Amino acid sequence: MNLKLILAMLSNASAVVETGKKALELLKTAAAGAGATQADVQAAVDRGRAAADAADATNDRISDRLDREGK
Amino acid sequence: MTLTRRTPVMLAALLTLTLTIGCVTPGPAVVSTDPTAVQVQQDRQRAVQAATAITAGLLVTTQALDTADSLEQQGIIQAPLLRQLLAAHKVLTTTARTSLDVIEGVAAGKDVNLSNSIDVVIEKFADFLAPLEKSNNDRLRDLAVATRAVLTIITARGDL
Numbered sequence: 577m578n579l580k581l582i583l584a585m586l587s588n589a590s591a592v593v594e595t596g597k598k599a600l601e602l603l604k605t606a607a608a609g610a611g612a613t614q615a616d617v618q619a620a621v622d623r624g625r626a627a628a629d630a631a632d633a634t635n636d637r638i639s640d641r642l643d644r645e646g647k
Numbered sequence: 648m649t650l651t652r653r654t655p656v657m658l659a660a661l662l663t664l665t666l667t668i669g670c671v672t673p674g675p676a677v678v679s680t681d682p683t684a685v686q687v688q689q690d691r692q693r694a695v696q697a698a699t700a701i702t703a704g705l706l707v708t709t710q711a712l713d714t715a716d717s718l719e720q721q722g723i724i725q726a727p728l729l730r731q732l733l734a735a736h737k738v739l740t741t742t743a744r745t746s747l748d749v750i751e752g753v754a755a756g757k758d759v760n761l762s763n764s765i766d767v768v769i770e771k772f773a774d775f776l777a778p779l780e781k782s783n784n785d786r787l788r789d790l791a792v793a794t795r796a797v798l799t800i801i802t803a804r805g806d807l
Contacts, residue, residue, distance in 0.1 A: 595706050595707050595710040595797075596707050596793070596794075596796075596797030596800075598706065599702075599703030599704070599706045599707055599797065612688070612691040612692045612694070612695045613691065614691070614754045614755075614756075615754075616691065616695050617691050617694045617695055617698070617750070617751070617753055617754035618751065618754045620694070620695045620698035620699050620702070620750075621698050621747050621750055621751045621754070623698070623699070623702050624698045624699075624701050624702040624705070624743065624747045624750075625744065625747055626702075627701075627702040627705040627706055627709075627743075628705060628740050628743050628744050628747070630705075630706075630709060631705050631708070631709045631736065631739075631740045631743075632737075632740055634709050634712060634713055634736075635712070635733060635736055635737050635740065638712065638713075638716045638729070638733055639733060641716075642726060642729065642730065642733075645726075647719075647726035647729075647730075
């Protein structure tokens with residue numbers, strides 16, 4: 577196992593944890609917003625849809641690559 | 648177990664411990680004695696937390712899928728496994744959108760089954776993780792551990 581592969585492994589899994597930290601900050605902000613209004617619910621839903629759009633963009637990018645490469 | 652294999656698991660464990668100690672959810676800023684108003688407030692708060700938890704979960708799984716894509720390009724995992732993860736993630740994304748539509752109903756004052764909608768999303772998160780956890784590839788299993796640790800915290804903190 578070479579150093580490049582080790583570094584790739586560490587950065588790959590660490591990226592998930594780092595993203596998790598950002599995701600949890602988002603959740604803490606939501607938890608701190610007690611007494612939510614209709615606007616708060618709508619804003620949270622809109623953020624969710626933005627995350628779903630980003631997820632779909634990633635899905636499409638990977639799907640297109642695999643199709644292009646015949647995998 | 649070598650340090651390089653332990654590291655992602657250690658990072659996930661450290662994150663879990665830090666957030667368990669550090670997270671405190673404050674009480675409501677305004678307390679109403681009207682039962683209906685209280686229920687509405689609780690429903691909206693739960694809706695916000697559920698939508699935010701779904702958002703946070705999608706961020707993490709999208710990152711995990713991106714990581715799997717990178718591993719496939721490096722030849723560390725094979726394309727069929729990536730295809731399997733991709734299919735599960737597409738289902739997860741679609742289900743998340745449906746759940747968000749339901750949650751939006753709370754904002755509009757509709758009487759919606761929030762719990763059922765959330766349960767379905769959690770099931771799809773689990774479906775996405777399953778191929779990672781069953782993989783005979785050490786790196787993918789470490790990735791699964793890190794992702795599940797974060798999702799566990801998210802669903803707990805989101806009161807899902």
